[in-house]
Amino acid sequence: MSVTIKDVARIAGVSPSTVSRVLSNHPKISPATVRKVREAMVELGYHPNIMAKSLVSKSTQTIGLVLPRSVEEFLNPFFSEVMRGIFAFANQAQYDVLMSAANSRQEELEAMNRMILGRRVDGIIMMAPRKKDPVIEQLLQHDFPFVLLGRSLEHEDLLCVNNDNIKAAFDATNHLISLGHKRIGFVSGSPDMVVTEDRLEGYRQALVGASLPYRKDWIIGEEMLQAGGFHALSLMLTQPERPTAFVVIDDVIAFGFIRQLYEAGFKVPDDVSIVSFNNIMLTELSNPPISTVDIGIYHLGYMTAQLLIRKISGEPIVQNQLVLPHRLVVRGSSLHPRT
Amino acid sequence: MSVTIKDVARIAGVSPSTVSRVLSNHPKISPATVRKVREAMVELGYHPNIMAKSLVSKSTQTIGLVLPRSVEEFLNPFFSEVMRGIFAFANQAQYDVLMSAANSRQEELEAMNRMILGRRVDGIIMMAPRKKDPVIEQLLQHDFPFVLLGRSLEHEDLLCVNNDNIKAAFDATNHLISLGHKRIGFVSGSPDMVVTEDRLEGYRQALVGASLPYRKDWIIGEEMLQAGGFHALSLMLTQPERPTAFVVIDDVIAFGFIRQLYEAGFKVPDDVSIVSFNNIMLTELSNPPISTVDIGIYHLGYMTAQLLIRKISGEPIVQNQLVLPHRLVVRGSSLHPRT
DNA sequence: TTATCCAAAGAAAACGTTTGCAAAATGCTT
DNA sequence: AAGCATTTTGCAAACGTTTTCTTTGGATAA
Structure with missing residues (x-):
């Protein structure tokens, strides 16, 4: 049906392992072989099957986004702009974003469990945390990588990106x-x-x-x-x-x-x-x-994605809590009071 | 590490195949076994690994959303509302939504190829089609299930949901x-x-x-x-x-x-x-x-998701092109001209 | 020439499921 | 009580990768 690593191997006259190594830029592989394999990949139009890949490597190159529950929140353009920032970084880091909506608290936890326990994502961005948030508890309990966009009142030491x-x-x-x-x-x-x-x-x-x-x-x-x-x-x-x-x-x-x-x-x-x-x-x-x-909504999203992906890939994290600057923009809606 | 179907099988005293069958509500399985297996699943906190599942079943329970390219489009609240409709149906049908952003035409096609050829999604929703749209050509070429939100000028017979x-x-x-x-x-x-x-x-x-x-x-x-x-x-x-x-x-x-x-x-x-x-x-x-x-933006999104998921699951599709009704809402911005 | 070493490539197991086919268990006839 | 049909369950292969361990073969040193 679809072209696999084995087909590429056959055409290039090498073993599947070699093709896999070419794919992940393994150092110890001769330039000649790399060229042969690359050519075969192009010729066959090969694309790796991400499911198979993440089954063995246990990494999905995907981050999950827990959507705000209420309609009002969801429709707030704030949300779009934050997403834009998240996508910008994710895309650049070759990550995709999986979203899953929920109409109730119950559904929300279920959706999150599908993501986490079904191993569909490597980490999660959680927006607009509540004062007492069961989602955070769940995440902590599973020891799953996540970053808060905002801050938690109950846990001071979580990874988060926020304004003052x-x-x-x-x-x-x-x-x-x-x-x-x-x-x-x-x-x-x-x-x-x-x-x-x-x-x-x-x-x-x-x-x-x-x-x-x-x-x-x-x-x-x-x-x-x-x-x-x-x-x-x-x-x-x-x-x-x-x-x-x-x-x-x-x-x-x-x-x-x-x-x-x-x-x-x-x-x-x-x-x-x-x-x-x-x-x-x-x-x-x-x-x-x-x-x-x-x-700086966009930036907020961007930094959140960055922090999460850093965490996922095990890079050292200099600062767990990021506080981004704000700036007052004065326009026509504020004026001195009438005397 | 994490609990698999084998663990459940061991605890329940059955074979992995049986557990799998319980999972998919296979008809020919005795009530007693079902109960045993269910109990074991709860006891161990089992959740199926979606990657493994879709590797063999070739279905991901995920639909892809090709994001609008330009900032203006993305930030348009229209987009959020449409997404809300999409999520509503997807969620109800137990589907997740994978999104992937792009800054250029090139990146856009790449992102889509990752989705399609990497078999990450079962189908794609494409928004705001252009007059000549390479994305549509690509989709057609791969014979991949997709639904247009809008209509195509070049292909009259595609699945689409639109207004007049x-x-x-x-x-x-x-x-x-x-x-x-x-x-x-x-x-x-x-x-x-x-x-x-x-x-x-x-x-x-x-x-x-x-x-x-x-x-x-x-x-x-x-x-x-x-x-x-x-x-x-x-x-x-x-x-x-x-x-x-x-x-x-x-x-x-x-x-x-x-x-x-x-x-x-x-x-x-x-x-x-x-x-x-x-x-x-x-x-x-x-x-x-x-x-x-x-x-009816929300409805537009909802129906689009519905149509796509129908297509994916091979249900009969009564109508390939859906045209949803519109309604003029008169508010304060329109008045008779000054005389 | 032969032993040694290293780079490069291959073989095979593993990841966690599903599923066709075969086997076992059960129930029904006689 | 044996034979047969039917229901229920298990075995094993497959999905497309990655990765550990081995093997190969050429270069270097003795």
């Missing part, structure tokens, strides 16, 4: 403060994600540092952004003591929030200033363009 | 016409993609049908949307005979275009109406919300 989200939120909040805002709210995301906690903490630190009020009722949760929460939001904004600016956990949430503000009769940046995080492509094209903290 | 993009553009244009617009432009995308051609054609048909002018100089190409094309765009819009509305090839392009209009001093929808395609999530949150043709 506390500092990022600190900077974002200070940007609003330096514009003259005194009453600054926070729009939150999924409460069980580590990144949510970190950014909230940075926001808090900045407020405390500037002796400004940190008020629980100015922290807008997910429920308030749904259709049902619209009333509560309007109510809050019509108080005389309403916030004049918000730090928003994420660009996509910012899009939705700006829209809601607009429908409640508040203009950005005239009535309310906004600064968010991630700097996805569309923030620049939005109306108004959104001020946001660029966390 | 001509009709979709026809509807979008007619929407603007019915609002009273007489001068309608078109904002195009990559000229070598089939979808671009189809939507342009639908736009043309609607104009001709309504006896409105179809003018080449009102068709805005990619180059005009870049920074350098800004001047040309402004120039065109300050003509007395300027278009009062545009059909835009794609939501993301629409975002950028609206931004450019805004910077040139034109408001949407007051000065210019916009209708685009895809209905990605953010169009609803945009300011103004964008009128767009919903083509």
Whole structure:
């Protein structure tokens, strides 16, 4: 049926072992033989069977990507951009990426077990870790190579690539403060994600540092952004003591929030200033363009893949926890408060 | 090292073949044996080695996804949504998805060859086909199962899942016409993609049908949307005979275009109406919300995966070319022209 | 010339499954 | 109780590689 190493061996007049050695650039093989074998490979259009190869070598040249569970997360362009970075490095290192989706926690663990225990991948990249994450426990239990994109609260010493989200939120909040805002709210995301906690903490630190009020009722949760929460939001904004600016956990949430503000009769940046995080492509094209903290998403993905592949191939790892820099990008959505 | 079928056999007191048969739900095996084997599997925490399995069975339970080449395409949320649909079906059918990125045409073909000839996948989903697409030729040449998401101009009979993009553009244009617009432009995308051609054609048909002018100089190409094309765009819009509305090839392009209009001093929808395609999530949150043709992206991905997996498993295929319905979603970006 | 060494190539086992065929066990007739 | 049909199970080959161990053969040194 399909051309194997044996066919190549036959045509080149050598043994299968020799062909295999040519394939893996074995040093002790004569140039003449290499040429013969190479020619035969081209002539027959040979391509190695990766299944057979990894059966014996126990390496699949593949990394696994555990997909975010929720639709919102998955559809966030953040995710695409991170993937782009991951693919860029993986491709360059001749690795492929295996993905497997899940609709529930249960399915998620199953999919991961298929990957790990079925030996389909050499390592795993895990995105957006939760505060208590069973996936991490599973991975640790199997002693399987993996890298976190983000950080774990429970295990400080895992391989991970992350931003300093506390500092990022600190900077974002200070940007609003330096514009003259005194009453600054926070729009939150999924409460069980580590990144949510970190950014909230940075926001808090900045407020405390500037002796400004940190008020629980100015922290807008997910429920308030749904259709049902619209009333509560309007109510809050019509108080005389309403916030004049918000730090928003994420660009996509910012899009939705700006829209809601607009429908409640508040203009950005005239009535309310906004600064968010991630700097996805569309923030620049939005109306108004959104001020946001660029966390280098692509680079984040790239470095994560790099770290994982280093780990897999047993290269020495200089630094287990990588913290990449961020950069505030000021655009039209943040302005000094109206006097 | 890791637990194999032999270990299970030993513990259960049967032969490896029997274990294998239990694994694949072979009919002729006694309930008692099945129970014994199942227990042993649980006890040892057995998971089949997929590499070994697919080496002999020649099926990988994996489908390949050929990624779009350009950054813009990859980052388009359209892509995420389509992936979500693909994953949904694949997951349900117990298939995994292997992706492999490429930076150039050359790399793209290489990556695909690794997938096909390395027998890593059972079939391939190919997105966004070009007018003349070497990838399709390659796939055909190897007689490898694949499904197009979109359609091929050169091969009418391939398996594919698509919208009626001509009709979709026809509807979008007619929407603007019915609002009273007489001068309608078109904002195009990559000229070598089939979808671009189809939507342009639908736009043309609607104009001709309504006896409105179809003018080449009102068709805005990619180059005009870049920074350098800004001047040309402004120039065109300050003509007395300027278009009062545009059909835009794609939501993301629409975002950028609206931004450019805004910077040139034109408001949407007051000065210019916009209708685009895809209905990605953010169009609803945009300011103004964008009128767009919903083509059911998720469903598109879902059906594509379904068709491919049907093909792979040799199930009868009732219809080789699936055309899914679309639906115009009118939002704030399209309004009657100012009088 | 012969013994020694080293580079280069080959033989064969192994990786963890599936599966066709043969053997064993079971149940049914007589 | 033996013979036969049928169900259930086991044996062994195969899938396409890699890799350890051996063998081959030519070059070098004595």
